[in-house]
Amino acid sequence: MTLQPLQQETCLALKDYNNQYIGMISVKVYGIYYKCQKRVEFYSRDHEFVTESSHRCYRAGSCKENTCENTKPTDKLEEFSRAANDHPGYYAKPTTQFAYEVYTCPTWDLVVRADITVNKGGSTETKRITLRPGATTAWNNIRFTLIGTIVPQLPILSATFMTNFKQTAVVEPAHKGQIIPNTIGQFQCSTLLNAKQFRCQFTSKCCTCSKGIQKATCICSDGNLTKHMTNSRLPLAGKNFLLYKKKANLYAKVNIGSALQMQIVAEHLAIRSRMHKGTCSIQVSELEGCYSCLAGATLGLVCKCNEGEMTANIECPSQNQMAKCTTTGYLNKLVFHFDISKVSLNCNASWLGGTTNVTIKGILHYVDDDLIATETIARNSPGIETFDTSFLAKT
Known part of the structure; x- marks a missing residue:
């Protein structure tokens, strides 16, 4: 069976070989999670x-005959400080006590969490299970196997991350050995200890110097x-994903536009899906946010x-979304991405049993992603509390 991770309850009827109803299974999928298997590129420091x-006139101070031609990098000149004499040319010094770890995630481990409820013989049992691709989980004479997942393209998973061991942010790409000026990777330390001791490397191209009459x-x-660390700081939410840290691990949760295929086998029983056909009503607010931005x-x-x-x-001319519906009315927060300011779209909402027209409109603002980062964090931080990730502590 194919399910969507929208915390929607899917009901399956249990029948014996005489086709008599004996109970019911309900499956509620909470999400598809990816856990980063990180590769440390390098460490760094604020610097x-x-x-x-x-400037010295002829024969003043160290300026003697042929001094410039004969001075070696190891020579000590009285005009310079001890630090400059020990590090000829130019040198780096720390500006804070913070150390940083820069890493990427070459691979991500997939995990699916679901609540299973079995109602049989007048009793009800519920169990939370964790599924991994190809692995089978057995409970109450029922076997659950995750066959596969369907997820949208997520380029954010190939991003570079930087942490100060308290906070984590998405940063520009940087890799070990690529010591390039004006990038995150311009100052690289091979280990955390070396970073704390400020034993790091940088290229001679980090400074461009020109000489004048009195000084260089x-x-x-x-x-x-x-x-x-203030730009694109986690937790970071997009249309199809939520990036967040839990303890020392980095996770990505995918929702809209994703689905999973699960096989359910009940021993000595037959399983039949139960589908409801109903009438739904939909109300929408005006669009709020920005265009041509990550937050959407x-x-x-x-x-x-x-x-x-x-x-x-919810099917629109340029993009689709999924919404959860309940008998009391469920408030969905849907994220769209546009490249225009004034939006007015006629969309179609369909469900099992009917369709209706939905108009999506609003005036969006252009805001640079660097400036909107703080607002995005504030808006999404309370929402992280609604995702129960306690099961991840065991992974």
Whole structure:
């Protein structure tokens, strides 16, 4: 059977070989989760590059005959500080005590969590199970196997992440050995201990210097890594994903646009699916948010049906979404992405038993992703509490 991770309850009737009803199984899938198997690229520190310049007239100070031609990098000149003499040319010094870990996720482990309820013989039992691809979980003489998943393309999973061991953010791509000025990777330390001791590497191209009459002037790359922790900081939500940290692990939860295939086998019993056909009503708010941005635009959609829980497919000319419907009315927060400011779309909402027209409209704003990051974090942080991820502690 194919299910969607919308916390929607799917009911299956249990029958014996005489086709007599003896009970029911309900399956509620909470989500498809990916756990990052990280690869550390390098460690780093907040830093700044320092240069020193000194002007001396002929025969003043260290300026003797042929001094410039004969001075070696190991020579100590009285015009420079001890640090400059120990690190000829220019050198780096720490500006904070923070150490950073920069890593990528070459692979992600997939996990599906679901609640199974069996109602049989007048008694009801519920169990939360964790499924992995190809593995079978048995409970109450019933076997559950995750056959496969269907998920949208998620380029965010190939991103580069940086953490100060308290917070994590998505940063520009950076890799071990690629010491490039004006990037996250311009100052690399091989281990965390080396980072704490400020034993790191940088390229000689981090500063560009020009000489003048009285002094040499150098323009150096900015080494402030702290500022990158405020841009695209986790938890980070998009249309189809939620990126968040739990303890030391990084997880991605996919929802809209995803589905899974599960095989359910009951020993000595037959299973029949039960489907409700009902009438639903849908109300929507105006779109709010930004266009041409990662956070996207948010639409509040309330779906109310007269026959149990159902799923409505919201089909628009440019994109689709899924909404959960209940008898009391369920408020869905749907995320859309547009590249225009003024939006007015005629969409179609369909469910098992009917369809209706839905108009989506609103005025969106253009906001740079770096500026909207703080607002995105504030808006999504309370929502993370609704995702019970306690089962992940065992993975």
